[in-house]
Structures are given as structure tokens and as C-alpha cells.
Amino acid sequence: MSVTQSGRGNVSGYEVVHASREFRTLRRHLGSFAGPAIALFLGWYFLYVIVAAFAPGFMRIRVEGEVNVGLCFGVLQFVSTFVITIVYRRWAQQRFDPQSERLRQRLDARRKP
Helix, strand or coil: CCCCCCCCCCCCHHHHHHHCHHHHHHHHHHHHHHHHHHHHHHHHHHHHHHHHHHCHHHHCCEEECCEEHHHHHHHHHHHHHHHHHHHHHHHHHHHHHHHHHHHHHHHHHHHCC
């Protein structure tokens, strides 16, 4: 892509990076992780809410002592949040961060005189 392809004259480095194939690939990779993770988490969360609303008797079933199914579901909401965060962190370090670093270096190289 030429630096002056736009009708406005000079194109900023950010616009060049944004229009690049590498950036589109980076966004697609992020979406390939984020989309399913969001869908899984929201599905799990809404299952919790729906069961709590429509099956309160089930949520009151005691598991151990004063601990009931509803409390277990609630704690598992927090656990699933941490699990998703840990999985994302590992995924990002292996796949996303190296690609984004290359793009950052490309942008920095364009800004240097």
C-alpha cells in the first residue's frame, strides 16, 4: 500500500497498520478466541440466572451442611471467570502477543525519521 493512496494525501502510520493484512489477521485471531469465550461464559451465566428464577427448589438443594446448589453455582461463576482469564492469558502470550508486537514494531519503524 502506498503511503499516499488515500485521497487526503499522507496517511498516518496507524491507518497503514489498520489497513494491513497483518492487522486483519490479528483481529480475526482475537475474535476466534473472544467470540467462543464470551458465548460460553454468557451461556453459563444465563443458565445460572434462569435456573435461579425458574427452579428455586433445585437451587435450595443442600450439597453439604449449609452449602446448597445455588451457592455452588455462584462460586463456580467466579471460578469460570478466573479460568477464562488464565486461558486467555496463556493464549495471548503464545499467539496474540507476538503478532501484536510485530505490528507495534512496524508502526514504530514508520514513525522514526
